[in-house]
Amino acid sequence: MLYHADGNSGSISSKLVSSLSMNHLIVGQGGPILEVIVSRMRSIASQVENKIRIVALSTSLANAKDLGEWIGATSHGLFNFSPSVRPVPLEIHIQGIDIANYEARMQAMTKPTYTAIVQHAKNGKPAIIFAPTRKHARLTAVDLMTYSSVDNEEKPLFLLGSAEEMEPFVANINEPMLKETIKFGVGYLHEGLSSTDQDIVKTLFETGWIQVCVMGSSMCWGVPLSAHLVVVMGTQYYDGRENAHSDYPVTDLLQMMGHASRPLIDNSGKCVILCHAPRKEYYKKFLFEAFPVESHLHHYMHDNINAEVVAGVIQNKQDAVDYLTWTLMYRRLTQNPNYYNLQGVSHRHLSDHLSELVESTLSDLEASKCVAVEEDILLSPLNLGLISSYYYISYTTIEHFSSSLTSKTKLKGLLDILASASEYELIPIRPGEEELIRRLIHHQRFSFENPKFTDPNVKANALLQAHFSRQTIGGTLASDQQEVVINASRLLQAMVDVISSSGWLNLALLAMEVSQMVTQGMWERDSMLLQLPHFTKKLAKRCMENPGKKVETIADLVKMDDDERRELLQMSDSQLMDIARCCNRLPDIDLTYDVTNEDNVRAGEDISVHVSLERDLQGRTEVGPVNAPRYPKSKEEGWWLVVGDTKTNQLLAIKRVALQRKSKVKLEFTAPTEPGERTYQLYFMSDSYLGYDLEEVFTVDVKEAANHEDGN
Numbered sequence: 001m002l003y004h005a006d007g008n009s010g011s012i013s014s015k016l017v018s019s020l021s022m023n024h025l026i027v028g029q030g031g032p033i034l035e036v037i038v039s040r041m042r043s044i045a046s047q048v049e050n051k052i053r054i055v056a057l058s059t060s061l062a063n064a065k066d067l068g069e070w071i072g073a074t075s076h077g078l079f080n081f082s083p084s085v086r087p088v089p090l091e092i093h094i095q096g097i098d099i100a101n102y103e104a105r106m107q108a109m110t111k112p113t114y115t116a117i118v119q120h121a122k123n124g125k126p127a128i129i130f131a132p133t134r135k136h137a138r139l140t141a142v143d144l145m146t147y148s149s150v151d152n153e154e155k156p157l158f159l160l161g162s163a164e165e166m167e168p169f170v171a172n173i174n175e176p177m178l179k180e181t182i183k184f185g186v187g188y189l190h191e192g193l194s195s196t197d198q199d200i201v202k203t204l205f206e207t208g209w210i211q212v213c214v215m216g217s218s219m220c221w222g223v224p225l226s227a228h229l230v231v232v233m234g235t236q237y238y239d240g241r242e243n244a245h246s247d248y249p250v251t252d253l254l255q256m257m258g259h260a261s262r263p264l265i266d267n268s269g270k271c272v273i274l275c276h277a278p279r280k281e282y283y284k285k286f287l288f289e290a291f292p293v294e295s296h297l298h299h300y301m302h303d304n305i306n307a308e309v310v311a312g313v314i315q316n317k318q319d320a321v322d323y324l325t326w327t328l329m330y331r332r333l334t335q336n337p338n339y340y341n342l343q344g345v346s347h348r349h350l351s352d353h354l355s356e357l358v359e360s361t362l363s364d365l366e367a368s369k370c371v372a373v374e375e376d377i378l379l380s381p382l383n384l385g386l387i388s389s390y391y392y393i394s395y396t397t398i399e400h401f402s403s404s405l406t407s408k409t410k411l412k413g414l415l416d417i418l419a420s421a422s423e424y425e426l427i428p429i430r431p432g433e434e435e436l437i438r439r440l441i442h443h444q445r446f447s448f449e450n451p452k453f454t455d456p457n458v459k460a461n462a463l464l465q466a467h468f469s470r471q472t473i474g475g476t477l478a479s480d481q482q483e484v485v486i487n488a489s490r491l492l493q494a495m496v497d498v499i500s501s502s503g504w505l506n507l508a509l510l511a512m513e514v515s516q517m518v519t520q521g522m523w524e525r526d527s528m529l530l531q532l533p534h535f536t537k538k539l540a541k542r543c544m545e546n547p548g549k550k551v552e553t554i555a556d557l558v559k560m561d562d563d564e565r566r567e568l569l570q571m572s573d574s575q576l577m578d579i580a581r582c583c584n585r586l587p588d589i590d591l592t593y594d595v596t597n598e599d600n601v602r603a604g605e606d607i608s609v610h611v612s613l614e615r616d617l618q619g620r621t622e623v624g625p626v627n628a629p630r631y632p633k634s635k636e637e638g639w640w641l642v643v644g645d646t647k648t649n650q651l652l653a654i655k656r657v658a659l660q661r662k663s664k665v666k667l668e669f670t671a672p673t674e675p676g677e678r679t680y681q682l683y684f685m686s687d688s689y690l691g692y693d694l695e696e697v698f699t700v701d702v703k704e705a706a707n708h709e710d711g712n
Contacts, residue, residue, distance in 0.1 A: 036327075040326075060290040061293055062289070063292040063332070069331065086269075093270070093272045094280055097112075105234070112272075117129075126205065129144075130217050131217065133190075133217075144184075145181045145186050160208055160209055170182055175193060182200075188214040189214070192475055213227075227262070229260060235274075235276070253287070257271045305365065306395055316379055317358055370382055370399070387498060391493060397423060398494065415464060421487075424487070427456040427459055436477060437459050441458070443471065445469065445523065464484055470522065493687070505646065509644075519687070519688040526540075528691035529552075529553075529557065531586075532582055533575070534575045542568070543569075589616075595608070595609050598699075602702070602704065611664070612662075612663075638658055638688070640685040641655045644680065678701075681696070
């Protein structure tokens with residue numbers, strides 16, 4: 001379906017053009033985000049002269065008119081087609097398997113899957129199989145390999161290329177089981193495979209050398225492979241949040257079916273859906289008929305309202321109600337009142353419902369100290385609300401940080417609080433993982449008190465500690481760990497801001513150190529040398545015990561003579577070159593500072609510290625990403641400048657710094673009310689590297705406050 005919303009037919013260059021996929025409105029948490037973006041664009045466009053053009057694409061919908069009107073499309077700009085209209089006609093077969101046990105049902109689906117390939121993908125036509133998990137994808141590939149070898153012993157049934165042509169590709173595959181199934185013309189894809197293995201499978205399938213590719217269901221959106229036949233092997237996945245098996249979103253199912261499309265090659269595609277027998281009629285209805293889209297915004301109202309209060313879009317309660325009238329939810333309230341818990345469809349019912357929704361949302365935000373409500377109507381953002389919006393973190397997480405952290409929190413407590421963030425509640429707990437998590441917990445540095453192995457926050461804590469200990473984790477746990485680590489960096493930055501608001505110096509420095517640990521994948525007590533490539537704990541220990549001169553830091557290693565270093569490390573030339581390249585990329589920063597009127601500061605006055613930072617790029621033109629092979633993605637380095645008083649554990653000033661070559665930063669804080677000489681610490685803290693923080697000490701002689709004569 002195509003929506004085209006446009007004020008007039010003028011030049012595109014004079015308009016804001018936005019292209020979106022409306023499918024995402026019904027696929028979980030991303031839907032409300034898209035709804036808010038579109039609603040805000042439409043609201044802004046109504047207040048300015050510039051027109052806005054929105055081009056939206058979607059599958060066929062039963063309530064297309066509502067969506068069209070919401071984005072501002074006229075009847076001339078709305079095109080809605082039947083679900084049967086496709087680039088290539090699709091023949092759909094739905095088969096029910098009447099077995100209650102999930103795993104037994106999945107096992108029973110392997111033979112019908114094989115039969116479907118033999119019947120519907122004749123003459124070597126490609127077939128894609130979607131399985132619920134990576135485990136099922138691998139097992140299905142093995143079963144298909146077995147069935148095909150039994151039916152045709154002379155030549156593998158699904159192998160279309162010659163064994164000689166395949167050999168160079170097979171030799172480069174890392175996964176042992178994939179190596180075997182590929183020889184029989186069956187490949188499989190899931191997120192746990194290396195990028196090399198995935199590329200080889202895709203290449204062999206696209207070139208027609210293997211006939212069958214089995215994929216994990218989650219890859220239906222990201223892998224651009226197409227086939228003559230698609231088999232959806234099971235329509236349920238395990239939902240860790242509900243601790244039960246749930247149906248795929250209909251959009252996921254439609255996306256899988258869409259892979260059975262090869263325009264200009266096939267006259268028609270074929271799709272076989274294997275499902276639990278009681279669900280057969282349900283899929284017959286929804287796959288052959290257009291379905292309605294509903295808003296999920298009411299489930300995610302708090303964070304969106306908070307963000308709009310911070311942005312100044314919503315300044316009072318009436319603004320909040322007016323804001324909601326731009327949303328899809330507002331248009332659907334009276335169309336499907338039961339879904340939105342609306343008591344009636346009159347204007348009064350609608351007005352009362354919106355008012356109650358706004359009141360309850362703002363009441364929660366006020367209780368969480370994210371938003372201030374003045375005179376029972378005016379709204380203003382508070383510090384916690386600003387932090388939540390800036391870092392794109394749930395208001396419940398920020399409230400949890402604020403209420404749980406204390407000036408005496410240590411590393412164990414900080415990790416517990418970090419892992420308890422609401423963002424980690426979405427981590428799935430899969431069947432059979434409880435035992436893996438239990439074993440993982442028993443090998444961590446910090447113990448767990450009465451851990452619940454099905455708790456995603458406990459899982460997040462265990463995966464974080466395993467990341468610091470550099471324990472090898474495979475399978476789905478590895479992908480979960482990547483998600484935990486990436487989220488931890490953002491959560492820790494927000495945590496530093498929350499701690500700074502309370503003025504706790506030691507805890508802020510600890511949170512910054514944990515950010516370094518997350519980036520480098522090591523504990524704060526580990527050797528700094530572990531940040532270098534090819535270094536192991538055993539080698540770091542040997543460096544520490546080096547006769548004559550201990551090598552504790554990277555700087556110690558760099559200062560050594562080449563021959564001494566080579567003898568100590570006992571590495572190849574290429575490995576030594578890797579270390580040299582890494583050392584050249586590590587930060588080499590010079591810090592100077594000046595305290596304004598440090599000898600003439602009076603009690604209660606502002607003290608200004610001017611800091612100059614300069615980096616030696618050692619011949620490079622740019623800083624580049626952090627050297628952090630254990631961090632799941634590329635990361636840009638960041639720094640904090642902090643002024644604190646270690647005697648009183650007070651954090652007096654803090655600024656976030658993104659340093660390239662040079663930077664000048666001004667920090668201000670208020671002198672104490674009592675005169676006397678005060679000693680302060682100036683810290684320059686990395687968010688990515690351990691052992692590269694800088695610390696300076698300066699003193700300020702605070703004089704008595706000036707006497708102001710009363711003018712009366």
